[in-house]
Amino acid sequence: MISRFSLLAAALGAALLAASARADDNTVTIGMILPMTGPQASTGKQERAGAELYIQQHGDTVAGKKIALVVKDDASAADVTKRLAEELIGNDHAAVLMGFGLTPLALAAAPVATEAKVPEIVTAAATAMITEKSPYIVRTSFTLPQASAPMAEWALKNGIKKVVTIVADYGPGVDAEKWFSDTFEKGGGTVAEKIRVPLKNPDFAPFLQRVKDDAPDAVFVFVPSGQGAVFMKEFVERGLDKAGIKLIGTGDVTDDDLLADIGDSALGAVTAHHYSADHDSPENKAFVAAFEKANNGMRPNFMAVGGYDGMALVYQALEKTKGDASGDALLAAMKGMSWMSPRGPVSIDPETREIVQNIYVRKVEKKDGALYNVEFATIPDVKDPYKAAKH
Amino acid sequence: MSAANPSATTRRLAAHLNRRARWRWPEILFWLAILAVIFAAPSRAAIINEVLIAGLFALSLDLILGLAGIVSLGHAAFFGLGAYAAAILASKGIADPTLGLVLGAAVAAVAGLATAPLLLRGADLTRLMVTLGVSLMLGELANRNGWLTGGADGLNFSIAPVLGLFPIGFTGQRNAALYSFAVLFILFTIARRLAQSPFGLALAAIRENRLRAGALGIDTSRRIIAIYVVAAAYAGAAGALLAQTTQIVSLDLFDFHRSADVMLMLIIGGAGYLYGGLIGASAFIVLRDVISAATPEYWEFWIGLALVILVLAGRERIGEAPRRLIAFFAPRAARRGVA
Known part of the structure; x- marks a missing residue:
C-alpha cells in the first residue's frame, strides 16, 4: 500500500x-x-x-x-x-x-x-x-545598426532630406532608430520626428497620420518581420504613397517569407538588408x-x-x-x-x-508575377557599427 | 445550531479541526518522494525546479479558487511582479536570495491588497475581466519603464548563494531545486494550516454561498481580501523563485498564457485540496517536456487533445480524480479525510 x-x-x-x-x-x-x-x-x-x-x-x-x-x-x-x-x-x-x-x-x-x-x-x-x-x-x-546605418547613407545620397522614423519599441527598434538617425543627421539630413510604437498588437494608423502631417521625404521603418504586412497595408490605406512619401527601412518590413501576403502595396519600398531570396549568385x-x-x-x-x-x-x-x-x-x-x-x-x-557581411540596398519589384526584394546597390564587408564605434 | 451549549460545539469543532490538521503518512511520503526525485535525478534538476515553482504558483491559485471560489485570469500579475521585484533588487547589487524572496512576496501582497477591493464587486465574469486587466496593465508598465525593468530585452542579473552557502546557477541546479523545494514546503505547510483553521472553514462557506455565509455573521469581504492577499504573496514568492533560479526576467512573465497555464494545472490536478496544484503542475510540465521533445512544432495539439480527453472522460470527476487516486492507493487515509 x-x-x-x-x-x-x-x-x-x-x-x-x-x-x-x-x-x-x-x-x-x-x-x-x-x-x-x-x-x-x-x-x-x-x-x-x-x-x-x-x-x-x-x-x-x-x-x-x-x-x-x-x-x-x-x-x-x-x-x-x-x-x-x-x-x-x-x-x-x-x-x-x-x-x-x-x-x-x-x-x-x-x-x-x-x-x-x-x-x-x-x-x-x-x-x-x-x-x-x-x-x-x-x-x-x-545587427540592426549594420542594416540601418547604410540605409541612412543611401538616403542622403538619393535626395532624401527629411525623414520620420517609426520603430517598434524594444531593443532592436531602438538600435535601428539610433543608428539611422545618428548617421542621417551627421550627413546633414533632418529627422523630423522619432516615433516608437508598442511591440505587441500595434495599431499603426494614428502614427501614420502624424507622419503624413509632417510631410517628410521618406519614412524609415523597423517593425519585427511579422508586422510588415499590417504596416504596409496601413501605409497605402492612409495614402502616404500618393502623398509622395517614400518608404525606406531595414529588410524586416519586406521579409521574403511575407512578401506574397503583403501584396502590391509593398511595391517600390526601398530597404537595406543582408539577404534577399532574389540575391543573384550561383x-x-x-x-x-x-x-x-x-x-x-x-x-x-x-x-x-x-x-x-x-x-x-x-x-x-x-x-x-x-x-x-x-x-x-x-x-x-x-x-x-x-x-x-x-x-x-x-x-x-x-x-x-560578429558577422561581417555585405549589406544590399533593394527595391520591391515584380518578377515573373511574384514580388521580390531586388538588389541594386551593395555596400561591401559591413562590420557592426555599434562595436566599431566603441573600439 | 446548538445555541444552548456553544462551548460543547466549539470543543467538538476544535477537535474536528485538529484531527483534520494532523499530517497523514501518504502526505509525508509525497514530500519525501519529491526529495528523493531531486536527489535521484540530478540531471533533471532544472525541470524539477520548474515543476516546484509552477506547483507553488498553482497552490497560490488554489488558495483563492479552490478555497474561496474566486476565479482569476490574471494571476500572472502577481507572479510577474514578484519576479521583477526580486530581479530588480538583485540587479541593484543586493543579491541575497532570501531578501529577494521576501521582497517579491511583499510587493505582490501589496498589489493584491490594492486590487482586492475590485474583486468584491460583481460576479465571476467581472472578476475574470478585472484580473486579466490588471495583469495586462502591469505587463505594459514593465514594458514602458525600460530603465528599471530592461523593457522588452529583459533583465539579466546574478544572485548570491542561498543563505550564503549554496550557490545556484548552471553548476548548482540541484541547489536551486532544493531551494525551491524548501520554500514550497514551508509555504504549503502554512497554506494547509490556513485551510484547516476556522478561517478556512469560513472561506468554504463563502465559496458555497456568499449570501448565506454573510447571514451567518461571517465578514465575507474581509475574508476574501485576506485570502486574496495571501494568494498574491504566494504567487509573488513563486515568481521571485523563478527569477532567482533562472537569473533572468522578461515581459513574457506577465503573458496571458502564464495565467491560463496555471489554471490548467490546477484543473488537471483538481482544485480545493491544495495537492491538486502540485500534481497538476508535474503532470502538465512533464507531459509538455516529453511531447515537445518528440514534436517541437505540434506539441500544443497533443496537450490540447489530452485536455479534451480529460474533460470528456469525466467533467464532474476532474476535481474528484486525484482524491479517488489517493483513495485507491491509500483508502484508509482518504476515509479519514486527508483529501
Whole structure:
C-alpha cells in the first residue's frame, strides 16, 4: 500500500529520467533552441529548415564526427530557454547551442554558455549588444545598426532630406532608430520626428497620420518581420504613397517569407538588408531551389539563411579543429572564419565574434508575377557599427 | 445550531479541526518522494525546479479558487511582479536570495491588497475581466519603464548563494531545486494550516454561498481580501523563485498564457485540496517536456487533445480524480479525510 502511493512520484521521476538521452563520444550534438510555437513560430520554422538543409546537403558526418541536431521549443519564454540550454548541455552533452529567436532569449542562455564554455551561435536575434554578454556568443544573423546605418547613407545620397522614423519599441527598434538617425543627421539630413510604437498588437494608423502631417521625404521603418504586412497595408490605406512619401527601412518590413501576403502595396519600398531570396549568385540560386524543394515551396528568408550559416560555421569549425568539439577549440576556430554564404561573402570578426557581411540596398519589384526584394546597390564587408564605434 | 451549549460545539469543532490538521503518512511520503526525485535525478534538476515553482504558483491559485471560489485570469500579475521585484533588487547589487524572496512576496501582497477591493464587486465574469486587466496593465508598465525593468530585452542579473552557502546557477541546479523545494514546503505547510483553521472553514462557506455565509455573521469581504492577499504573496514568492533560479526576467512573465497555464494545472490536478496544484503542475510540465521533445512544432495539439480527453472522460470527476487516486492507493487515509 505504502509503495503504491509513492508510485505516483516514482512514475514522474522515471518519466523525467527516460526523457534524457545519452550521446556517445563520436557524436557532436548541436542544441537548437527556437520559438517553434506562438507568435514567433515562423522564425523557428525557417531557422530549423535552414539548419536541416545544410546537414542534408553536406552529410551528417564531418571530420569523423556524426552531427546530431536536437531542436527544442522555448515558445519565446526566457526562463524556458535558459532551462533548455542547461539541459542540452548537461544531459544531451551539446557541443554547441544555436538559434535564439528574440533578444531576451539569446541573453537568457548567455550565462549558461559562459559557465559551461560552450559556443552559443545566435542565428536570429539582432540587437547589437548581444555578443557582448558572453565571450562564447558568435552571431550569424545580423545587427540592426549594420542594416540601418547604410540605409541612412543611401538616403542622403538619393535626395532624401527629411525623414520620420517609426520603430517598434524594444531593443532592436531602438538600435535601428539610433543608428539611422545618428548617421542621417551627421550627413546633414533632418529627422523630423522619432516615433516608437508598442511591440505587441500595434495599431499603426494614428502614427501614420502624424507622419503624413509632417510631410517628410521618406519614412524609415523597423517593425519585427511579422508586422510588415499590417504596416504596409496601413501605409497605402492612409495614402502616404500618393502623398509622395517614400518608404525606406531595414529588410524586416519586406521579409521574403511575407512578401506574397503583403501584396502590391509593398511595391517600390526601398530597404537595406543582408539577404534577399532574389540575391543573384550561383550559391543562392542553388540554396533557394533546394530549400523550396525540401519545404513544399516555402521561400527562404533571412532567418533561414541565419540557420543555414550557423550550421555552416559549426561544420567548418569542426573541420578546422579536426573533430575536436571542446568549446574553446571550436570558438577559436570560428573566430576569423570566412566563407561564401547564399547571401554573399561573410566572415566572423575575430574581435567581436560578429558577422561581417555585405549589406544590399533593394527595391520591391515584380518578377515573373511574384514580388521580390531586388538588389541594386551593395555596400561591401559591413562590420557592426555599434562595436566599431566603441573600439 | 446548538445555541444552548456553544462551548460543547466549539470543543467538538476544535477537535474536528485538529484531527483534520494532523499530517497523514501518504502526505509525508509525497514530500519525501519529491526529495528523493531531486536527489535521484540530478540531471533533471532544472525541470524539477520548474515543476516546484509552477506547483507553488498553482497552490497560490488554489488558495483563492479552490478555497474561496474566486476565479482569476490574471494571476500572472502577481507572479510577474514578484519576479521583477526580486530581479530588480538583485540587479541593484543586493543579491541575497532570501531578501529577494521576501521582497517579491511583499510587493505582490501589496498589489493584491490594492486590487482586492475590485474583486468584491460583481460576479465571476467581472472578476475574470478585472484580473486579466490588471495583469495586462502591469505587463505594459514593465514594458514602458525600460530603465528599471530592461523593457522588452529583459533583465539579466546574478544572485548570491542561498543563505550564503549554496550557490545556484548552471553548476548548482540541484541547489536551486532544493531551494525551491524548501520554500514550497514551508509555504504549503502554512497554506494547509490556513485551510484547516476556522478561517478556512469560513472561506468554504463563502465559496458555497456568499449570501448565506454573510447571514451567518461571517465578514465575507474581509475574508476574501485576506485570502486574496495571501494568494498574491504566494504567487509573488513563486515568481521571485523563478527569477532567482533562472537569473533572468522578461515581459513574457506577465503573458496571458502564464495565467491560463496555471489554471490548467490546477484543473488537471483538481482544485480545493491544495495537492491538486502540485500534481497538476508535474503532470502538465512533464507531459509538455516529453511531447515537445518528440514534436517541437505540434506539441500544443497533443496537450490540447489530452485536455479534451480529460474533460470528456469525466467533467464532474476532474476535481474528484486525484482524491479517488489517493483513495485507491491509500483508502484508509482518504476515509479519514486527508483529501
